[in-house]
Structures are given as structure tokens and as C-alpha cells.
Amino acid sequence: MAAFTTCVKSKSVDFQKNYLGQNINNFDTVTTQLEVFFANNANSNDLTTWLAQIAAWKTAGDFLPTLTVHGLTFTNCRVTSVNFPTSDGGMNSAIKRGSITITIEERYAGDLTNLDSDNYSNLPTLLAAQVHTIKDVSEELTYNLGVNGQFSLNHSVSVSMADGQAALAKTLGLQIAGSILDSYLPDASAGVYTSAHDVLNTAGQEGLLSSSINQITGEATYTRKIDLLSNVETSSNTSSTYAHSLSLDKEGVIQVSEKGKIIPTSPVSGAGVYSDAVANLPAILAAAGGRCSTVFTTYTAKLDQSITGTLDPLFGTALKVSRTFNEISQEVSYSVTFTNDPTFGSSYTTDRSTDIGKDRNGIITLTEKSSFIQHGEKCDSDPITIYANDSGGSFGRAFAQYGNFSGGLEGGGSFTFKLASRSLSYSPNGKNLSYSVSWTSDNSVSASGSAAATAGITKISTDISDKLPERMRQEFPIASFGMLVHDPDQTTLGSRSVSITANLDRAGAYSLNSPALPSAAIAYMANLARTALLNVFSDLGLASNDIFITECNYNFNSKRNVNLNVTAQYIQAR
Secondary structure, eight states: OTTOEEEEEEEEEEEEEEEETTTEEEEEEEEEEEEEEEEOOSOTTOOHHHHHHHHHTTTTTOOEEEEEETTEEEEEEEEEEEEOOOOSSSTTOSSSEEEEEEEEEEEEEOOOGGGOSTTTTTHHHHHHHTTTTEEEEEEEEEEEEOTTSOEEEEEEEEEEEOTTOGGGGGTHHHHHHHHHHHTTSOOTTOSOOOHHHHHHHHHTOOOEEEEEEETTTTEEEEEEEEEEOSEEETTTTEEEEEEEEEEEOTTSOEEEEEEEEEEEOOOOOSHHHHHHHHHHHHHHHHHHHHHHHHHHHHHGGGSOTTOOSOOOOOOSSOSEEEEEEETTTTEEEEEEEEEOOTTBOSSEEEEEEEEEEEOTTSOEEEEEEEEEEESSSTTOSOHHHHHHHHHTTHHHHHHHHHHHHGGGGTSTTOOOOEEEEEEEEEOTTSSEEEEEEEEEOOTTBOOTTSHHHHTTEEEEEEEEEEEOOOBOOEEEEETTTEEEEEOOSOBOOEEEEEEEEEEEOOOGGGSTTSOOOOHHHHHHHHHHHHHHHHTHHHHHTOOOOOEEEEEEEEEEOTTOEEEEEEEEEEOOOO
């Protein structure tokens, strides 16, 4: 080694200025290529010197504070490449003599004076101290302002590490990117900001941060994204937005819906800020009805020409409400719908229909069918209360509909209607209730409170048959005279039979298990039969005369049917 001698030859020097964008001189690079010659005069057959030179440069790529090559000193540099050529020629035999070609890169801080401002804090000093570590810095700031005061801000900074420094991306790279982002945060003590600063300062928040690191390429990126909505609640650090839709169906029912979301605007992490968004939801939902009513009033006249006159207003109770809570993104969203459907009430929805019919006997039947779906919890309301409050108006509603069509039923509105049937159904799930009530003009049905109903009769029918009296004349043939007619001026006895059938009410006393005589019903039926028998003279245009009962019987069965049969005979007056 003592005989080892070297000489150095400069092959090239390259100078390059590196910029961040177009104007910021980040750092300067000086690349020098040297050829180092050596001679081994001690032992022509020894490769030790050659191997020692290889070992001296095997750490190529590391940045060094200084590097001296045969009296030449380089600072803040690294060896980027080393070439050890060999050949059969004596000059590069690697035994007696040889040559090594090395490339050395030096980095110097550039002109960063344009970055020396309050917006970038200590960034120029940091970049100047890390010229050998940082390759590039890029920044993108996007700001959009909407017509309703809505705005969005997206601020992204990427830092690329130099070759061989990828491992520093998650420490130094993110530190620099975060420093640039933080330099844009509003400071209440400062009086002037850029437009982005004004937005941030007014919002009083930092935004939502995200970061990414590529440990292979050595690129670190920090992004701050702010989406502030049109309704900012500064007292609770929340913001909300909503949109409306209005629909008109083929039945003329209008629905107005509001869909919206609430997000926190404070940078503070944890459940406290998200809880503000959750806490604000009831107030926003409470005010949604007023907003939907405004939409209803403003736009119903613009739908089409089918909407005329005065419309039913929107009900204050929501038709349906949905709420969605996302604790990961810390967003609260909702949807609420209001309607002017007259079947929709404050505590239940009503579905109602009215049937009007007339049979071939001229009997008219009115039927109202109603069903309810409760809005509250299961079994929340007493179904009997709902039925009692609603059923009282059943006949009035049904008769009003009948009045609209009675002219087309060949009878007008002169009929007297009586309750014919009633049914009530309550679903086991405790939410649904339905009932049906029918009225009839059939005179055989007893009206509520009538004498027949008081006697326990729900339905009654009468059948009358007459056997008319006949003149008692006899004819006798007489020879040579012809026919002789004898007229005693008398008639046979006439008769009238009355059969009355009645259905009794459901009193247990009428059951054949413990039979009791339906005295009141029979007395009522007997009185009807008496009247019908006495009317025989008026009905047939006969003069009143003696009349007497020849038959009278009655019976009743387990179906609560009572039959009364009466026959009377009478003579025709002379």
C-alpha cells in the first residue's frame, strides 16, 4: 500500500437548478465526474490494493457532510455511481495499475426568498436544511363558492423524497406537508387573509384531514377537505343542507319531501362534536314542516291545470320519517315527507269506501267500510276509542253520498234507512282496525227505538192471503121452460189468513236451551195480525160485518225465528 500512488482527472461538471413550479428555486445540484488512476508498484501479483479501492466506495449513495478525493473536497454530497473497468491491457490490469470513474453529486439550497412569508411559516428554513432529502414539493388549492353560500375547499400538499430517502416520507415528508397546510389556518389575530383564509376563519374550523404515504416512491401527501353547507350553526359547530321534492299522484294527493344531512364543522375529534349533529336533528325535523309547506304553497299552482280551487293544506304531522346515523363519517342524514291526503290524520291513517246498491225489489242498501292504521307504537291507542270517535259519523257520510246519486236510483231520497249490520275487526299486531256498517231501506227491518225493536224484533215480514166470499146461486133445468136460477141472496163465508215471521234479537232467553216465551214479540205480532184482519173489509171494498177467528197458532225455534199464523172468517153484508 505504501507504493500506491494516484492521480485524478476531471471528466465533467454539470450544474442544475431545481424549481418548485416555475418560480421557486428549491435547490441547486452540482454533479462532478472524476477518473482516479492508481499504480501498484509493490507487488505486481497482488489484488489487495484493487479490492481496497472497491471497499472504499461501496457506500456510494449516502449523503456525506464532506468527501475528499486526492485533495479535492466536496460538501453535502454523495457518490451516485462508481465504475471499476478491467481489461487485458496493462493500464487496467487491476494488478499493476488501474482506474476508477466516480460521479459525485452536491446539493445546495436555492433561492427560497419568495416563500419567506407568513403563509409558509418556517418552510424556507426547513427546505434549506433538507436539500439532500427533499426532491419536490407540490401544492394544490381548490375553492368553490355556491349560490346559496355553500362552499367547498380542497387543499392538498405532496412532498417527494430524494432517491434513497423514501423511508423519511412518513416523518419528514408529512411534517413538511402538514406545515404548509397549517400555515393556511386562520389566525384571529391577523387582520387580512386570502379568500380561502376568510372562508376558514368564518367557518371556525380546520376541515377533515387525510394523508397518504408511498414508501416505495417516497411521496407523502396531506389533504384537508372542507365541505360547508348552506346552514351553519356556529353555536353547535354543525352545518346542514336539504333538498325538496313535490309529487302529485293520479288521485290528486300531493306529497312534499325533504332530504338533508347534518355534519360537524369543528376539527375537534371525539364524540362531543358528532353529538351536536345528533342533538340538532330534532330541531331541524321540527322546522321541516314549515319549509315543506312553503314549497307546497309556492309550487302547487305551477304543476298543471288540473289543480284548481282551494287545496287541502299539508298536515303538520309527517307521513314518514327516516333517520340515518354514521358515526364513522360523523354525518347525520334524514328524510321526512308531508302530505295533504285527507285520509291521513294526526294519529292514524283512514281508508274509507261507501257502497250504494238497489236490488230488484227496490230495497236500497248503504254500506260504509273504514280501516285505520295507527301511527304510533304497537297498541299505542285504544281501538275502541278510535272506533267510537269515527263511527258516529258513518251514517251521515254514507247518506250524503247517497244523496249525490239518489236521483239515479229510481227512488230519490224519500227512503227511511235503518241499521242492518255492523262488524268490527282489530288486528292482533295492535296497529290495524277496521269496521263496516250497513243501512237498509227494507221496511221489514226494525228501526232502532221503534216498537218492534223494543219488543225484541229485528226483522219482520207479513204474508196475507184472502178467500173471497162467493154468491150462493143454484141453477135447475125445467123442461120446456129452460133454466131456473135460485138466488137466496146469501154468500159463502170469506176468510183472511195472516202469517207473520219475525227474527228476534240475540237475547239469551230466546234460546231453546233455556226457553222463555217471547211474550212482547208475540203481542206485537198479534196486534199486527189483528190490524191486517180488520182491514179485510177496507182492502176488498166490503161493508163491515162480523168477523171471527178460526185459527191462531205461533212457534219459535233455536234460530230465534217466531212464526204467527192467524185465520179469520167473515160474512158479506146483505
